[in-house]
Amino acid sequence: MMKQIIYVLTALALLAGCGNKEQKIALDNQNFKYIVEKFADLQILRYRVNGFEELSLQQKELVYYLTEAALWGRDIFYDQNGKYNLRISRALEAIYTGYKGDRDNAEFKALEVYLKRVWFSSGIHHHYGSEKFVPEFSEDFFRKAIATVDANNLPLADGQTVEQLCDEICPVIFNPDLLPMRTNQADGEDLVLTSAVNFYEGLTQAEAEEFYNKMKDPKDETPVSYGLNSKLVKKNGRIYEDTYKVGGMYSPAIEKIVYWLQKAEGVAETPEQKAVIAKLIEYYQTGDLKTFDDYTILWVKDLNSRVDFTNGFTETYDDPLGMKGTWEAIVNFKDMEATRRTETISRNAQWFEDNSPVDKQFKKENVKGISAKVITASILSGALYPSTAIGINLPNSNWVRAQHGSKSVTIGNITDAYNKAAHGNGFNEEFVYSQEELDRINKYADYTDELHTDMHECLGHASGKLLPGVDPDALKAYSSPLEEGRADLFALYYLADDKLVELGLTPDAEAYKSQYYTYMMNGLMTQLVRIEPGKNIEEAHMRNRSFVAHWAFEHGKADNVVELAKKDGKTYVKINDYQKLRHLFGELLAEVQRIKSTGDYEAARRLIEDYGVKVDPVLHQEVLERYKKLDLAPYKGFVNPKYELVKDADGNVTDVKVTYEESYVEQMLRYSKDYRTL
Numbered sequence: 218m219m220k221q222i223i224y225v226l227t228a229l230a231l232l233a234g235c236g237n238k239e240q241k242i243a244l245d246n247q248n249f250k251y252i253v254e255k256f257a258d259l260q261i262l263r264y265r266v267n268g269f270e271e272l273s274l275q276q277k278e279l280v281y282y283l284t285e286a287a288l289w290g291r292d293i294f295y296d297q298n299g300k301y302n303l304r305i306s307r308a309l310e311a312i313y314t315g316y317k318g319d320r321d322n323a324e325f326k327a328l329e330v331y332l333k334r335v336w337f338s339s340g341i342h343h344h345y346g347s348e349k350f351v352p353e354f355s356e357d358f359f360r361k362a363i364a365t366v367d368a369n370n371l372p373l374a375d376g377q378t379v380e381q382l383c384d385e386i387c388p389v390i391f392n393p394d395l396l397p398m399r400t401n402q403a404d405g406e407d408l409v410l411t412s413a414v415n416f417y418e419g420l421t422q423a424e425a426e427e428f429y430n431k432m433k434d435p436k437d438e439t440p441v442s443y444g445l446n447s448k449l450v451k452k453n454g455r456i457y458e459d460t461y462k463v464g465g466m467y468s469p470a471i472e473k474i475v476y477w478l479q480k481a482e483g484v485a486e487t488p489e490q491k492a493v494i495a496k497l498i499e500y501y502q503t504g505d506l507k508t509f510d511d512y513t514i515l516w517v518k519d520l521n522s523r524v525d526f527t528n529g530f531t532e533t534y535d536d537p538l539g540m541k542g543t544w545e546a547i548v549n550f551k552d553m554e555a556t557r558r559t560e561t562i563s564r565n566a567q568w569f570e571d572n573s574p575v576d577k578q579f580k581k582e583n584v585k586g587i588s589a590k591v592i593t594a595s596i597l598s599g600a601l602y603p604s605t606a607i608g609i610n611l612p613n614s615n616w617v618r619a620q621h622g623s624k625s626v627t628i629g630n631i632t633d634a635y636n637k638a639a640h641g642n643g644f645n646e647e648f649v650y651s652q653e654e655l656d657r658i659n660k661y662a663d664y665t666d667e668l669h670t671d672m673h674e675c676l677g678h679a680s681g682k683l684l685p686g687v688d689p690d691a692l693k694a695y696s697s698p699l700e701e702g703r704a705d706l707f708a709l710y711y712l713a714d715d716k717l718v719e720l721g722l723t724p725d726a727e728a729y730k731s732q733y734y735t736y737m738m739n740g741l742m743t744q745l746v747r748i749e750p751g752k753n754i755e756e757a758h759m760r761n762r763s764f765v766a767h768w769a770f771e772h773g774k775a776d777n778v779v780e781l782a783k784k785d786g787k788t789y790v791k792i793n794d795y796q797k798l799r800h801l802f803g804e805l806l807a808e809v810q811r812i813k814s815t816g817d818y819e820a821a822r823r824l825i826e827d828y829g830v831k832v833d834p835v836l837h838q839e840v841l842e843r844y845k846k847l848d849l850a851p852y853k854g855f856v857n858p859k860y861e862l863v864k865d866a867d868g869n870v871t872d873v874k875v876t877y878e879e880s881y882v883e884q885m886l887r888y889s890k891d892y893r894t895l
């Protein structure tokens with residue numbers, strides 16, 4: 218049930234997942250530079266903290282203190298990812314800054330790229346694939362280079378020589394058979410012994426599982442998240458937890474976090490928020506997981522504060538056993554205007570339900586739109602930095618969610634930065650049929666993408682009902698792509714409705730065409746860039762987009778609604794009749810809702826299998842070749858802005874200044890120096 222990080226829902230996913238050429242620098246009308254640099258398979262972007270100036274001085278100060286609390290946890294995440302990571306990154310940084318040889322040397326350049334990748338992953342394994350990086354410089358070069366560096370800057374253990382340090386860390390860097398995976402998920406292997414993550418030491422998977430199974434009480438209806446904040450160690454035959462807390466493991470970092478949280482507590486916006494921060498401090502001081510649950514409950518209920526944050530051991534994806542929380546932090550504040558948009562949508566949920574093309578018996582008499590908050594991130598740290606999610610839904614504890622609810626947010630300024638950076642990356646220029654569609658996309662797509670996502674979330678998933686007696690699990694494996702398709706279709710159908718112009722949600726009656734075009738292009742063609750040759754479509758959101766687009770394409774054939782047109786030997790999506798396409802979306806929405814409401818498994822199976830799974834190998838090949846030529850980076854991350862307190866002569870805080878000048882390298886070296894604790 219760990220669906221806490223939402224990795225986008227619409228065509229945007231593709232844009233966000235694709236990349237940009239670094240030479241084309243995306244600028245907005247205020248000359249904000251969104252693209253920082255590109256190396257390996259990574260692109261570094263910058264996000265803007267829109268609206269920070271509008272916050273009150275107290276809110277700005279609060280953001281500042283929480284930001285410091287976020288940055289002080291940096292070393293924890295490195296160490297959790299692998300116990301050699303901090304020493305390796307420090308040795309590399311010492312070489313990078315102090316190397317006395319030729320810096321244009323190919324091996325030095327390769328070491329620079331390797332270090333940038335280590336920074337990106339907070340360790341020596343790929344942040345997404347989890348496999349260990351292969352350095353493109355030799356061990357011989359590494360040993361020679363480190364010998365030119367001032368030994369005072371090296372992470373030498375007590376009495377250790379530089380030679381001994383190399384003997385210790387070189388095999389970890391250069392031997393591909395040693396610690397090959399950060400998190401091993403391969404079925405049948407001992408996942409604890411074969412994973413490099415620093416969550417377990419000296420014991421097997423069976424021993425770890427037995428340790429925690431003994432703790433669990435099946436009758437406990439409010440269980441704590443066992444093992445979330447500790448390393449499990451076996452020493453001298455004894456198995457025990459080394460808990461992350463003040464006075465325990467990672468104490469030097471946690472003490473700093475607590476110090477800044479205490480400052481934040483002093484400028485909290487509301488008593489509720491003050492209580493949240495106080496409870497988090499108590500948890501960091503005690504390491505008590507019951508206190509952690511209490512903290513998350515207070516956090517979920519704090520809905521009125523403008524500024525919000527998470528700071529702690531949170532997601533458990535990196536632990537092969539799914540128990541240990543990796544440390545992460547984000548500080549943010551509510552984007553009032555964008556949140557008004559989601560509120561407008563939710564407020565009108567009943568109108569949308571009543572007027573949809575769905576058969577009356579499948580409609581909800583009383584529909585309540587889901588209200589999602591749009592936030593502006595002001596700092597990212599730990600597992601959310603530099604690579605981040607665009608939406609977060611917390612907490613993770615199932616019983617807390619069931620009894621107290623959860624907070625669901627989308628991070629508006631991160632999505633915006635992805636969009637801005639994608640402009641001019643050549644992707645749309647390559648795949649869009651003509652200038653007319655391209656102009657429309659450039660004018661509307663950033664906005665209609667967001668609107669589509671909002672409608673998908675706030676209306677689509679909330680609409681419709683099951684007939685009495687229908688098993689909610691009747692559609693089995695087809696339920697997920699069908700459900701995503703239902704939400705997409707609800708949004709697509711209404712994007713073209715006059716009601717949206719009337720509500721001020723779309724600027725004019727043309728805007729929807731941009732979304733229709735990118736949706737069809739994505740579903741029929743361009744999402745195939747993420748599928749390997751010869752493979753079928755598996756992922757639920759991709760199956761959803763595929764079945765929606767292919768169904769509409771096939772059913773509009775008689776009227777030539779959408780065609781796959783050829784130009785200079787290349788294939789393009791061409792939409793000939795946007796209004797008829799809307800009616801097709803409406804027709805399919807009615808059918809998909811019928812399938813869900815009646816639990817018609819066979820119809821669901823046919824729909825997904827006939828339109829959602831298979832790939833045309835010729836078109837696939839063509840799309841892959843065209844995409845490859847664009848040379849786009851598949852993964853992206855962000856540098857943070859820099860915050861500074863402005864004080865008057867008496868030392869009183871008068872303002873908080875935010876600047877965006879720092880480069881990726883400057884920021885990483887600064888963090889490594891200023892926030893070093895472990």
Ligand code: ZN
Pocket residue numbers: 226673678700701704
């Ligand atoms: Zn969805």
